[in-house]
Amino acid sequence: MPVKEPPQFNSLVKFKPLATILGAALGIFNFEIAVVHYVAPKIGIPVEVQFATGHGAYGVAFLSGIEAVPAIHREKSGLFLDLLVGGMFISAGNLGFCTTAHIGYQLVTKTGFVLNPAIGIKYDTIENIPGLHFKIDIGFAIRKR
Numbered sequence: 001m002p003v004k005e006p007p008q009f010n011s012l013v014k015f016k017p018l019a020t021i022l023g024a025a026l027g028i029f030n031f032e033i034a035v036v037h038y039v040a041p042k043i044g045i046p047v048e049v050q051f052a053t054g055h056g057a058y059g060v061a062f063l064s065g066i067e068a069v070p071a072i073h074r075e076k077s078g079l080f081l082d083l084l085v086g087g088m089f090i091s092a093g094n095l096g097f098c099t100t101a102h103i104g105y106q107l108v109t110k111t112g113f114v115l116n117p118a119i120g121i122k123y124d125t126i127e128n129i130p131g132l133h134f135k136i137d138i139g140f141a142i143r144k145r
Contacts, residue, residue, distance in 0.1 A: 028054025
């Protein structure tokens with residue numbers, strides 16, 4: 001009987017509902033999405049877009065960087081690390097630079113469901129205050145063809 005090979009995923013799509021929920025609690029709309037293309041079995045290149053609006057202003061941010069899952073127990077599941085850098089624009093005419101770094105756990109099920117809770121730090125040149133950053137991403141994995 002041949003051994004069934006595990007699914008092979010080459011990309012992940014992650015939504016950030018915690019950002020949306022916290023934004024709603026503050027009276028703003030905040031939507032964040034990331035697409036991660038894995039260039040090696042444990043290394044991915046994320047591209048993240050953030051959009052927020054409320055209190056008469058809006059802002060967008062575009063970030064990219066590196067994502068790694070160095071200690072895995074199943075494909076793309078295990079210890080998670082990322083580092084993102086990018087630019088941001090706020091409608092008041094503010095341009096800035098932002099960066100985040102996280103450590104956490106990433107779960108990618110055999111069916112392709114993704115769950116990624118993590119804790120880290122963030123910094124941007126508009127607020128100019130480093131801070132603690134929590135994230136819980138949910139999404140799906142895209143299979144290789």
